[in-house]
Each structure stands twice: as structure tokens, then as C-alpha cells.
Amino acid sequence: MYTQMLTVRRLEEVANAMYKEKIVRGFCHLYTGQEAVCVGIHSAMKPHDHLITAYRCHGWSYLMGIPPIEILAELAGRESGCQRGKGGSMHMYCKGFYGGNGIVGAQVPLGAGVGLALKNEAKGNVCIALYGDGAANQGQIFEAYNIACLWRLPVIFICENNEYGMGTQMHRSSCSIEYYARGVPLPGLYVDGMDVCAMRNAAQFAIDFVQKEGPMIIEAHTYRYYGHSMSDPGTSYRSRDEITQMRSTRDAISNFRERAIGKELLTEEECKKMDADIKKELREAGEKVKKDKEIKPEELWADVYMDNKEVGIRDTVGNFHKHFRVGKTLEKDHIKLKSFKSDLSLTPKDIPIEIQESEAQLAAIKEAQKKAATKEKSKNKEKKK
Structure with missing residues (x-):
């Protein structure tokens, strides 16, 4: 004691x-x-x-x-x-x-x-x-x-x-x-x-x-x-x-x-x-x-669920990730796994339509913002002239 x-x-x-x-x-x-x-x-x-x-x-x-x-x-x-x-x-x-x-x-x-x-x-x-x-x-x-x-x-x-x-x-x-x-x-x-x-x-x-x-x-x-x-x-x-x-x-x-x-x-x-x-x-x-290292960025979404029932992790708009295990787990009797491979090879058909639509919307917004910024720059140039 x-x-x-x-x-x-x-x-x-x-x-x-x-x-x-x-x-x-x-x-x-x-x-x-x-x-x-x-x-x-x-x-x-x-x-x-x-x-x-x-x-x-x-x-x-x-x-x-x-x-x-x-x-x-x-x-x-x-x-x-x-x-x-x-x-x-x-x-x-x-x-x-x-x-x-x-x-x-x-x-x-x-x-x-x-x-x-x-x-x-x-x-x-x-x-x-x-x-x-x-x-x-x-x-x-x-x-x-x-x-x-x-x-x-x-x-x-x-x-x-x-x-x-x-x-x-x-x-x-x-x-x-x-x-x-x-x-x-x-x-x-x-x-x-x-x-x-x-x-x-x-x-x-x-x-x-x-x-x-x-x-x-x-x-x-x-x-x-x-x-x-x-x-x-x-x-x-x-x-x-x-x-x-x-x-x-x-x-x-x-x-x-x-x-x-x-x-x-x-x-x-x-x-x-x-x-x-x-x-x-x-x-x-x-x-x-x-002297120890931090985990790799792709591991940030590992170990979200104990027993994942879906293909990926929900509510990650714009970043569709498959769930995988890496840390200490009850099934492994608290033994830390020494290595892992993250499965990021997802084809478009794996991605739910909601996420595809959301990503398309984000892309459209970015494109509109880019055009507006270009237009603003042109105006500023004309004023200077």
C-alpha cells in the first residue's frame, strides 16, 4: 500500500x-x-x-x-x-x-x-x-x-x-x-x-x-x-x-x-x-x-466500434472510411496488435448515395467560391488600371 x-x-x-x-x-x-x-x-x-x-x-x-x-x-x-x-x-x-x-x-x-x-x-x-x-x-x-x-x-x-x-x-x-x-x-x-x-x-x-x-x-x-x-x-x-x-x-x-x-x-x-x-x-x-511516436493519421478512425455492423463509419461526410481494429481489444485479451493494414481501397459503388450527393454539393460550393474570387480579382485589377 x-x-x-x-x-x-x-x-x-x-x-x-x-x-x-x-x-x-x-x-x-x-x-x-x-x-x-x-x-x-x-x-x-x-x-x-x-x-x-x-x-x-x-x-x-x-x-x-x-x-x-x-x-x-x-x-x-x-x-x-x-x-x-x-x-x-x-x-x-x-x-x-x-x-x-x-x-x-x-x-x-x-x-x-x-x-x-x-x-x-x-x-x-x-x-x-x-x-x-x-x-x-x-x-x-x-x-x-x-x-x-x-x-x-x-x-x-x-x-x-x-x-x-x-x-x-x-x-x-x-x-x-x-x-x-x-x-x-x-x-x-x-x-x-x-x-x-x-x-x-x-x-x-x-x-x-x-x-x-x-x-x-x-x-x-x-x-x-x-x-x-x-x-x-x-x-x-x-x-x-x-x-x-x-x-x-x-x-x-x-x-x-x-x-x-x-x-x-x-x-x-x-x-x-x-x-x-x-x-x-x-x-x-x-x-x-x-521519444515515442504518435499514431499515423489513418488510424484516427480505427477502433470506433467494438463490433461494427455496417461497411464503414457513419456521419463522416466527405471521408468515407471502412472500420478496422488495431488497439487493445477484449477479444484479444488486451494484447496490443503490433501491425495493421488500413483498408482504404474503396470504389465509388461502396459509397452511399447520401455521401456522394454531399460531396458533389461541397465540390459545387468550392467551384462557385473559386469563380467569385477570380471575378473579384479581375475587378480589383480593372480599378487599379
């Missing part, structure tokens, strides 16, 4: 540095400070349990089975990424892990749907659906509570309360900040999300409970050290002193290390060596990723 928390933190540090070097682009939401939540819950999960979370998902991606180097490559948009660089920060998936949903709160009803599938399978596994305090006031979350309660679905709803939904403190956005008590009649637990052992115990209890009694809620009270995303400095709505105090008094990794050393489970030297080894491994992974 100590190694995992360290790995999540050092992974985020490398991602942070790569973002500042403009190797990682777009959105990037770091999990730094919240490591005890994911590691504690994961340590209680069984291999066949399922999980879906929000966009702060890099730590979960690693714990659910994606190697750190593939996470960093995915962030950088490189072909060795877990989704071959096409998913990015919020779209990493593996078996039993349904990624980090980029739409606030949308993962919660999806998690209820996974729970329904698991109940129908009746194999004794559960789904964990995580969301933040910023999403806790969404209507769809209460709808998911309702249907999960009615059907007694094996779902654990976990609110990761890091005290700030984007840049708004929880007291200003929520009339009730007892997030664990919002699901009446669903039972709820409040847990110190900065204590990995407390998180483990709560998750163990909840996993056993929901299989027998139906869904429940856990509020994991935690704290993020960085801003909402990399574009947010995180100090306009809270003071630097507040962040410093949290790091010095409640840090999950430091506190766990002190407890482990005090109980003689680890030594100071072992902890230092773990940290040094993990830092080195992830630094090397980051350097390797920088």
Missing part, C-alpha cells in the same frame, strides 16, 4: 512536469493528496470487482492494471499509450475499469448500470462509482441512488470530498455538506480519506454489505494539493498556508510511513529506497515516452 501511494504520487509529478513542458496537452486533473482513497479502496477490492470514476483518474488507472508508462504515453498522445494516445487524460480503460468520465457526475448512473449487469450475473461482485463533492448536487446522482435502492444493486457510491468543487468551497455550493447522509434510505459512512487504513476498512465493510443489503454511500473526506486542473493555480480561492498546513499535518503518505516505522513494519532506509526506486523508474518512463 505504501509503494502504491508513492507510485501514484510520483506518477502525477512526472505528468505535471510533462504538462509544463507542453508534452501533455489539453485537460489534466491531478490526484496528488488523495492517494489514500484509491489505494485504500483498491486494497479491499476483489479481482472481479468493477470500478468507474471521474476525470481525476490516473491513480485509479494504475491500480486497476494499466502500467505507469502506458498512462504517461496516453497523456502525451503517443502510440504506446493504453488507448494508443487517442483517449488522453480522461479516457483510460482496462478490464473491470470503465475509465474517468469527463462529464461531471455522469459516471454515477453508468456505475448503477454496471451494478445492474453484475446483479444479473449473480457472481458476487460489486461496482464502485466515485464522484466529487462538486458533482454531489447533480440530479442524476440522486436518480442513480433511487434506482439502485429500488433494485438493491451491488453498488458503492463514493463521494471523494476534497473540499473544493473546481474553485468553490463546499460550504458555498452545498446546503448540506454531510454527503454520506444524502441518500436516505441508503445508509452512509463518513471516512477520513487521508487515512489509507480507514479507507481500506470502510471499503471492506461496504463490499460485504452491498452484496447482501443493496447500495450504500461512503464520503471520503480528502484534500487535493494542486488546483482543479493544470490550468488552475489553486490559490485564488484558498491560501497557500492552508495547503502547506494540510501537507505538513494530514498527508496520507507521510502519516502512513510514520505509523509503519513506529510499528516496525518498515524502516526509514526501506522507505527511502522505495521512494528513490519509484522516482527513478517513473522518470525513465517519462523520458521513454518523450
Whole structure:
């Protein structure tokens, strides 16, 4: 557990540095400070349990089975990424892990749907659906509570309360900040999300409970050290002193290390060596990723469907593409295919009449614009003369 928390933190540090070097682009939401939540819950999960979370998902991606180097490559948009660089920060998936949903709160009803599938399978596994305090006031979350309660679905709803939904403190956005008590009649637990052992115990209890009694809620009270995303400095709505105090008094990794050393489970030297080894491994992974390539343009439309029922991909006006597979697939047991051949040898008879008509219209518009531009140039020349 100590190694995992360290790995999540050092992974985020490398991602942070790569973002500042403009190797990682777009959105990037770091999990730094919240490591005890994911590691504690994961340590209680069984291999066949399922999980879906929000966009702060890099730590979960690693714990659910994606190697750190593939996470960093995915962030950088490189072909060795877990989704071959096409998913990015919020779209990493593996078996039993349904990624980090980029739409606030949308993962919660999806998690209820996974729970329904698991109940129908009746194999004794559960789904964990995580969301933040910023999403806790969404209507769809209460709808998911309702249907999960009615059907007694094996779902654990976990609110990761890091005290700030984007840049708004929880007291200003929520009339009730007892997030664990919002699901009446669903039972709820409040847990110190900065204590990995407390998180483990709560998750163990909840996993056993929901299989027998139906869904429940856990509020994991935690704290993020960085801003909402990399574009947010995180100090306009809270003071630097507040962040410093949290790091010095409640840090999950430091506190766990002190407890482990005090109980003689680890030594100071072992902890230092773990940290040094993990830092080195992830630094090397980051350097390797920088040398990796992006996918070829023709692969951009690969892996759109799991099982395509039509000749090509619909709604690609002017670009009719046959669907093909290249990335990791469930049928191939998550083995990455090393090579592929894209089938682009399409004859006009393969192209639907709608697309042919659309392309003819586009060509006519371009021709008319070209003629108008030529006419305008001639007029300008005459004026100059």
C-alpha cells in the first residue's frame, strides 16, 4: 500500500512536469493528496470487482492494471499509450475499469448500470462509482441512488470530498455538506480519506454489505494539493498556508510511513529506497515516452466500434472510411496488435448515395467560391488600371 501511494504520487509529478513542458496537452486533473482513497479502496477490492470514476483518474488507472508508462504515453498522445494516445487524460480503460468520465457526475448512473449487469450475473461482485463533492448536487446522482435502492444493486457510491468543487468551497455550493447522509434510505459512512487504513476498512465493510443489503454511500473526506486542473493555480480561492498546513499535518503518505516505522513494519532506509526506486523508474518512463511516436493519421478512425455492423463509419461526410481494429481489444485479451493494414481501397459503388450527393454539393460550393474570387480579382485589377 505504501509503494502504491508513492507510485501514484510520483506518477502525477512526472505528468505535471510533462504538462509544463507542453508534452501533455489539453485537460489534466491531478490526484496528488488523495492517494489514500484509491489505494485504500483498491486494497479491499476483489479481482472481479468493477470500478468507474471521474476525470481525476490516473491513480485509479494504475491500480486497476494499466502500467505507469502506458498512462504517461496516453497523456502525451503517443502510440504506446493504453488507448494508443487517442483517449488522453480522461479516457483510460482496462478490464473491470470503465475509465474517468469527463462529464461531471455522469459516471454515477453508468456505475448503477454496471451494478445492474453484475446483479444479473449473480457472481458476487460489486461496482464502485466515485464522484466529487462538486458533482454531489447533480440530479442524476440522486436518480442513480433511487434506482439502485429500488433494485438493491451491488453498488458503492463514493463521494471523494476534497473540499473544493473546481474553485468553490463546499460550504458555498452545498446546503448540506454531510454527503454520506444524502441518500436516505441508503445508509452512509463518513471516512477520513487521508487515512489509507480507514479507507481500506470502510471499503471492506461496504463490499460485504452491498452484496447482501443493496447500495450504500461512503464520503471520503480528502484534500487535493494542486488546483482543479493544470490550468488552475489553486490559490485564488484558498491560501497557500492552508495547503502547506494540510501537507505538513494530514498527508496520507507521510502519516502512513510514520505509523509503519513506529510499528516496525518498515524502516526509514526501506522507505527511502522505495521512494528513490519509484522516482527513478517513473522518470525513465517519462523520458521513454518523450521519444515515442504518435499514431499515423489513418488510424484516427480505427477502433470506433467494438463490433461494427455496417461497411464503414457513419456521419463522416466527405471521408468515407471502412472500420478496422488495431488497439487493445477484449477479444484479444488486451494484447496490443503490433501491425495493421488500413483498408482504404474503396470504389465509388461502396459509397452511399447520401455521401456522394454531399460531396458533389461541397465540390459545387468550392467551384462557385473559386469563380467569385477570380471575378473579384479581375475587378480589383480593372480599378487599379
